Amino acid sequence: MVRKVSRNSIAVTVLAGIVLVLFVATVAGLLYYRKMIKDLNEVQEEVYEEYTRLYAYIAEDPDSKLSKKIYKAFCEYARDNGCYVEMTGQNLSTNYSKADRINIAISSKVDGIILEGDNSEETRELIDKAWNNGIPVVTVLSDNKDSKRISFVGLNDYSVGAEYGKALAELRARDNKQPLTALILLDAEERNYDDMIHTAIIQEASGRYINLSSEKVNTSTPFASEEDVMNKLDALTSMPDVIICLNDRTTESVIQYIVDKNLVGKTTILGYSDTETILKAINKGSVYATVAIEANVLARQCVDALNEYNNNNAEYVSDYFVADYVLINHGNLDSYDPEGSNEGG
Amino acid sequence: MRVDKFFSNIKISRKLVAVFLATSVIAMCVNLFIYINLNQALDKINSVFSSNISLNELSDNLNKTHQGLTGYLETKGTDDLELYFASYQNVKQMMKLLNSNVTDNNVKLAERDIGKMLDTYLKTADEAVQAKRGRNIDEYTAKYNECTRIKDYLNTYIYSVNNEQFRTNSENYMALVNSLRYTEIMSMLIFAVASVMNVLLIIILTSTITRPLTRLSAKAEEIISAGSPENIEPLEVRSGDEVGKVTMAFNEMLASIKDYIARIRTQLITQSEMKEKNLLMETHLKDAQLKYLQSQINPHFLFNTLNAGAQLAMMEGADRTVEYIRNMADFFRYNVKKSSETVKLSEEIELVDSYMYILNVRFAGEMLFEKDIDESLLNVMVPSMIIQPLVENSIKYGIKDLEPGEGKVTLSVYREDGYACIRVSDNGIGTDEEIIEKIMNHEKKPSETRGVGITNVMSRLDLYYNNKEVFEMKSRKNEGTHVTIKIPLEDTNV
Numbered sequence: 001m002v003r004k005v006s007r008n009s010i011a012v013t014v015l016a017g018i019v020l021v022l023f024v025a026t027v028a029g030l031l032y033y034r035k036m037i038k039d040l041n042e043v044q045e046e047v048y049e050e051y052t053r054l055y056a057y058i059a060e061d062p063d064s065k066l067s068k069k070i071y072k073a074f075c076e077y078a079r080d081n082g083c084y085v086e087m088t089g090q091n092l093s094t095n096y097s098k099a100d101r102i103n104i105a106i107s108s109k110v111d112g113i114i115l116e117g118d119n120s121e122e123t124r125e126l127i128d129k130a131w132n133n134g135i136p137v138v139t140v141l142s143d144n145k146d147s148k149r150i151s152f153v154g155l156n157d158y159s160v161g162a163e164y165g166k167a168l169a170e171l172r173a174r175d176n177k178q179p180l181t182a183l184i185l186l187d188a189e190e191r192n193y194d195d196m197i198h199t200a201i202i203q204e205a206s207g208r209y210i211n212l213s214s215e216k217v218n219t220s221t222p223f224a225s226e227e228d229v230m231n232k233l234d235a236l237t238s239m240p241d242v243i244i245c246l247n248d249r250t251t252e253s254v255i256q257y258i259v260d261k262n263l264v265g266k267t268t269i270l271g272y273s274d275t276e277t278i279l280k281a282i283n284k285g286s287v288y289a290t291v292a293i294e295a296n297v298l299a300r301q302c303v304d305a306l307n308e309y310n311n312n313n314a315e316y317v318s319d320y321f322v323a324d325y326v327l328i329n330h331g332n333l334d335s336y337d338p339e340g341s342n343e344g345g
Numbered sequence: 346m347r348v349d350k351f352f353s354n355i356k357i358s359r360k361l362v363a364v365f366l367a368t369s370v371i372a373m374c375v376n377l378f379i380y381i382n383l384n385q386a387l388d389k390i391n392s393v394f395s396s397n398i399s400l401n402e403l404s405d406n407l408n409k410t411h412q413g414l415t416g417y418l419e420t421k422g423t424d425d426l427e428l429y430f431a432s433y434q435n436v437k438q439m440m441k442l443l444n445s446n447v448t449d450n451n452v453k454l455a456e457r458d459i460g461k462m463l464d465t466y467l468k469t470a471d472e473a474v475q476a477k478r479g480r481n482i483d484e485y486t487a488k489y490n491e492c493t494r495i496k497d498y499l500n501t502y503i504y505s506v507n508n509e510q511f512r513t514n515s516e517n518y519m520a521l522v523n524s525l526r527y528t529e530i531m532s533m534l535i536f537a538v539a540s541v542m543n544v545l546l547i548i549i550l551t552s553t554i555t556r557p558l559t560r561l562s563a564k565a566e567e568i569i570s571a572g573s574p575e576n577i578e579p580l581e582v583r584s585g586d587e588v589g590k591v592t593m594a595f596n597e598m599l600a601s602i603k604d605y606i607a608r609i610r611t612q613l614i615t616q617s618e619m620k621e622k623n624l625l626m627e628t629h630l631k632d633a634q635l636k637y638l639q640s641q642i643n644p645h646f647l648f649n650t651l652n653a654g655a656q657l658a659m660m661e662g663a664d665r666t667v668e669y670i671r672n673m674a675d676f677f678r679y680n681v682k683k684s685s686e687t688v689k690l691s692e693e694i695e696l697v698d699s700y701m702y703i704l705n706v707r708f709a710g711e712m713l714f715e716k717d718i719d720e721s722l723l724n725v726m727v728p729s730m731i732i733q734p735l736v737e738n739s740i741k742y743g744i745k746d747l748e749p750g751e752g753k754v755t756l757s758v759y760r761e762d763g764y765a766c767i768r769v770s771d772n773g774i775g776t777d778e779e780i781i782e783k784i785m786n787h788e789k790k791p792s793e794t795r796g797v798g799i800t801n802v803m804s805r806l807d808l809y810y811n812n813k814e815v816f817e818m819k820s821r822k823n824e825g826t827h828v829t830i831k832i833p834l835e836d837t838n839v
Contacts, residue, residue: 011552012549012552012553015545015548015549016549018545019542019545019546019549022538022541022542022545023542025538026535026538026539026542029531029534029535029538030378030531030535033527033528033531036524036527037382037524037527037528048448048449048450048453049448049449050446050447050448051446051447051448051449052447053447054447054454054457075449079449083447084447084448084449084454086454086458091451091455091505091509092501092502092505093501093504093505093508094501096498096501100494100498103494103495103498104458104462104498106465107461107462107465107466107495107498108457108458108459108461108462108465109461109464109465
């Protein structure tokens with residue numbers, strides 16, 4: 001009897017133990033489940049930061065790698081300074097023209113516009129419209145001198161042209177038996193800075209047995225540019241020794257053309273911008289040198305100009321900032337950081 | 346342990362209620378948990394696409410505003426103006442829901458842009474309406490074109506944000522559906538675990554209720570198999586509920602039964618002792634009564650009187666009278682003399698002789714008396730006054746009513762199987778079986794005439810010989826009665 005009772009109580013104790021374990025397991029499971037569900041919800045919650053000012057960046061070609069690089073630099077610098085730069089017209093179902101994008105920026109009442117300008121009348125009007133709506137405009141890379149933009153931040157086109165000219169002279173010096181033929185691929189649209197570069201190159205190359213020629217490439221749409229480069233080069237009777245490209249897309253198109261036509265070693269390129277493709281091409285020898293903008297400096301200058309304007313009004317903002325560039329060739333390729341952490345130049 | 350004690354002291358009905366409450370509460374909690382989780386999940390799913398819905402509404406209202414504006418500018422129609430203002434107000438209301446801060450989140454930033462563009466649109470539209478009222482065609486045309494452009498931008502933005510949100514919302518939706526699946530699995534798991542817990546709880550709780558009952562019934566079985574509760578230990582009381590009380594009552598009952606049995610045992614012993622004592626008392630009383638009766642007759646006076654009578658008779662020459670009176674004197678002398686317990690058998694026989702002589706004188710010699718005596722047994726010691734009452738009985742109830750000279754009493758003394766047998770027989774009318782039986786069973790009361798002497802003799806013999814069956818009585822109708830006393834020879838002091 002005594003044994004029976006004790007066995008019974010052992011059974012009850014074991015059962016009670018199982019119940020306790022189950023209870024603890026259930027509670028633990030619930031807590032885990034709660035946490036899991038919470039984590040799931042947290043994933044859904046979008047984390048974002050708020051800024052005091054919004055600037056619009058309107059590039060000539062928002063999809064070009066240069067524009068993206070510059071935009072990235074804008075974002076990084078602006079964020080550190082309490083404002084945000086929006087690439088107006090991006091992530092939309094429609095690709096708007098530059099004029100539309102300026103209009104959008106004006107309508108959405110941004111605190112400032114960073115615009116890759118041009119000499120057109122329409123752009124001038126839009127810049128003035130923005131100004132009239134109290135929105136300061138900073139032109140970048142390319143200016144619209146007659147407009148009411150507060151500043152221009154850009155390369156000294158003449159010195160860039162001079163750099164190309166020097167590079168041509170170097171190439172000429174390597175092989176001085178016959179004149180060096182060079183082709184400059186200009187932007188088909190009337191743009192001020194191309195002309196300046198062109199002029200500078202001509203000046204630098206004159207008297208050095210360099211035969212310079214130029215072609216205008218249609219860069220109005222991304223696809224047109226590549227096709228036009230092909231057509232123009234195919235139409236040539238003889239391939240030039242050097243092809244000078246004045247934008248990144250043209251540079252990449254020409255690199256591809258030279259590789260496809262097996263012209264590496266025969267024709268070299270003086271490129272523009274520092275995309276991965278171009279840097280690789282320098283390494284392989286198809287590009288002799290490329291001019292790359294110091295995007296970080298450019299971003300700092302633009303954002304600072306707008307902030308300065310917004311903080312202190314127009315009078316204290318400089319009209320012209322010279323942006324820095326760097327010439328990348330085989331010699332300094334290894335030390336060059338495309339992310340632009342080096343701010344010199 | 347304290348909880349266990351507390352629980353064991355609760356009433357069974359409350360325990361049962363506790364069991365059902367506990368299991369019900371568990372089940373309810375599980376249901377509540379599942380319900381809340383499902384509800385939350387459903388609410389979230391509902392809220393997921395609400396942003397898309399509100400953006401679509403915004404777009405609709407914007408288009409209506411523009412439609413109203415267009416209509417008004419074209420025809421200056423009141424309906425159009427009403428539509429314009431109504432939609433205008435709606436748009437204004439909805440604008441408040443949009444994010445207005447600058448953020449690095451694309452959707453939020455687009456919301457901000459939409460808000461600002463709407464603001465510009467509404468302002469421009471207002472200006473267009475004002476210009477219309479001022480009939481400034483150029484201005485309202487320019488403003489209207491501006492409005493149309495902004496509206497197009499807005500629609501593109503709304504469409505794009507909608508798409509973006511739909512993508513995010515779809516991701517959220519998928520995450521929610523996943524979480525719903527987790528909820529489902531979790532709910533099922535918890536339901537299963539809770540069911541197992543319920544079953545275990547019921548087993549535990551009911552066992553605490555039934556265990557004392559089982560112990561009690563086991564104890565009862567133990568008592569049944571033992572046949573007597575005397576050596577059974579009481580059951581330990583572990584709970585304060587009804588079963589505990591029943592157990593206590595059971596223990597008390599067990600104790601009182603044991604007590605009762607012990608008391609009955611003592612009582613029985615006392616009773617038998619009392620009975621023995623009573624018998625002795627009775628005997629002594631009888632003795633006392635006898636002695637009292639004997640003492641009533643002054644023996645010396647009687648003897649002197651009888652002796653005087655005998656001398657008188659002798660002087661008158663009446664020999665038979667002398668003989669008669671002498672026998673009488675002998676008879677009474679025996680009574681006086683033999684006040685002691687035991688006498689020789691010969692003395693008992695002499696007494697019978699005297700008695701018979703007296704009777705024969707009384708009844709003119711009609712009683713026949715025969716003796717057949719084994720002389721060797723004459724010295725056997727027997728209780729006094731055992732033969733004369735038997736002879737007296739035989740005469741009184743046996744042969745008294747017979748014709749004179751026919752009645753006969755025979756006294757035989759003989760040896761048989763170590764016994765000295767004394768038999769008194771008569772040839773009288775006999776004794777009924779019923780009466781014999783009553784006599785033998787000591788049921789005859791002294792008040793009942795027949796057998797008074799015999800009963801007395803039997804009682805004394807029983808006492809003297811420790812209830813050994815020394816007395817025997819046989820009779821047949823009209824064939825007389827035979828009474829035999831068997832004196833064990835080893836018990837007699839010869």
